[in-house]
Amino acid sequence: MDALTLLHERSSMGKLTEPAPSDEQLSAIYQAALRAPDHKELRPWRFIEFSGEGRERLGELFAEAEFQEDPHADDATLESARKKPLRAPMVIAVIAKVTPDIAKVPKMEQVISAGCAAHGILLATHALGLGAMWRSGKYAFDPVVRKGLSLDEDDEVVAFIYLGTLGGRHKPLPQHDAADFVERWG
Numbered sequence: 786m787d788a789l790t791l792l793h794e795r796s797s798m799g800k801l802t803e804p805a806p807s808d809e810q811l812s813a814i815y816q817a818a819l820r821a822p823d824h825k826e827l828r829p830w831r832f833i834e835f836s837g838e839g840r841e842r843l844g845e846l847f848a849e850a851e852f853q854e855d856p857h858a859d860d861a862t863l864e865s866a867r868k869k870p871l872r873a874p875m876v877i878a879v880i881a882k883v884t885p886d887i888a889k890v891p892k893m894e895q896v897i898s899a900g901c902a903a904h905g906i907l908l909a910t911h912a913l914g915l916g917a918m919w920r921s922g923k924y925a926f927d928p929v930v931r932k933g934l935s936l937d938e939d940d941e942v943v944a945f946i947y948l949g950t951l952g953g954r955h956k957p958l959p960q961h962d963a964a965d966f967v968e969r970w971g
């Protein structure tokens with residue numbers, strides 16, 4: 786697949802099955818993430834990989850977040866939170882590791898850089914013929930989850946990326962006309 790085709794045709798896959806990416810594939814995926822644009826080479830990112838029982842630990846954090854938000858939450862709600870990370874054989878949390886108060890690189894730039902790293906993960910996964918889906922949801926912003934993942938005060942959870950083997954067909958690509966979004970000066 787040539788680079789432009791990849792950029793034009795990357796698509797999310799919500800249905801993901803075993804196996805998770807191999808170590809070799811993960812190495813290629815992380816290398817792609819590390820090519821994200823990065824002002825002042827701060828490397829403002831941290832990746833936490835959850836597979837096997839690690840996904841259950843993440844699910845426990847989600848359930849705890851749900852419980853702290855609503856101590857009267859019913860069992861079905863807690864169980865649903867607990868099971869979320871089991872929707873794929875692997876989840877990678879992409880965290881913006883933000884250096885506060887650094888000249889010329891405000892927090893937003895560092896968070897964007899981490900977002901680009903997340904996109905790199907999606908692109909590389911697609912190029913390898915595997916599936917991925919960027920899901921954040923409310924847990925990305927939850928204080929219990931932030932604490933459980935050892936985020937510092939200025940850090941942000943940018944993505945929970947679910948990865949695995951394609952479990953279905955990609956949906957048809959939407960057709961957009963770039964002219965609808967582009968203004969030209971000059």
Ligand SMILES: Cc1cc2nc3c(=O)[nH]c(=O)nc-3n(C[C@H](O)[C@H](O)[C@H](O)COP(=O)(O)O)c2cc1C
Binds near residue numbers: 795797918921943
């Ligand atoms: C920051 C961010 C957070 C997202 N969070 C979710 C989410 O929690 N749940 C979800 O279904 N899709 C979420 N999405 C959207 C999907 O990842 C995906 O981009 C969307 O379904 C469109 O599919 P496509 O990537 O194939 O165009 C998120 C996307 C971004 C950029």
